[in-house]
Amino acid sequence: MDNPTRSERSRRAALQAALTIVARDGPGQLTFDAIARESGISKGGLMHQFRTKGDVLKALLEHEIEYFENFARNYLAANGETKAEPHLAAEIATMREAMDNPHSAGFSILAALVEDPSLLSATRENTAQKVKHIKAEAADPDTALLRWAAARGLVFTALLGLCPLSEKERGRLFDRLLDEDQWPQSAEPKKKPRAARSPRNARSSAQSS
Secondary structure (H helix, E strand, O other), rough: HHHHHHHHHHHHHHHHHHHHHHHHHHHOOHHHHHHHHHHHHOOOHHHHHHOOOHHHHHHHHHHHHHHHHHHHHHHHHHHHHHOHHHHHHHHHHHHHHHHHHHOOHHHHHHHHHOOOOOHHHHHHHHHHHHHHHHHHHOOOHHHEEEEEEEHHHHHHHOOOOOOOOOOOHHHHHHHHHHOOHHHHHHHOOOOOOOOOOOOHHHHHHHOOO
């Protein structure tokens, strides 16, 4: 195995170990010593990959964001043409995947919040762009945003251990959030605003009548 391949494999092992620690023990327990024990990589080897804990968290966020961005793109490619609100559906499906994935982006976000909230600036910007897409395609933007916010609430309360609902109940709610037939406004195409008639045309119409 060449050095670049070995280095990349070690990096992936370190990130997987970091996710495991955050999920199992909490963000406060994420240290180089803990990652070294979990991954089997020496502390010196870890510091060759990451200079600081902040570098670990940044890489963790980037790794998870890439995974879920790919998931959303694949969902849109497979289902987008059948959905009245494809970007909303992709977001809800991606959040469901995040909840079902034991090592999800939610844990990375929690860790980043504890360590350095500024690491989340790119995530906030990315989320803002997604919300713009959701509002632009929605017949009823408020209903679309409520569905989006409900999906996020299910994910983060589950990740924090604060959700009183069973896994089966959460799955049923996600089914409903994704089912556009349950949200009549979603099936209605957006109506284009009627062009205002000029005063001259209006007078002509009045005269002809």
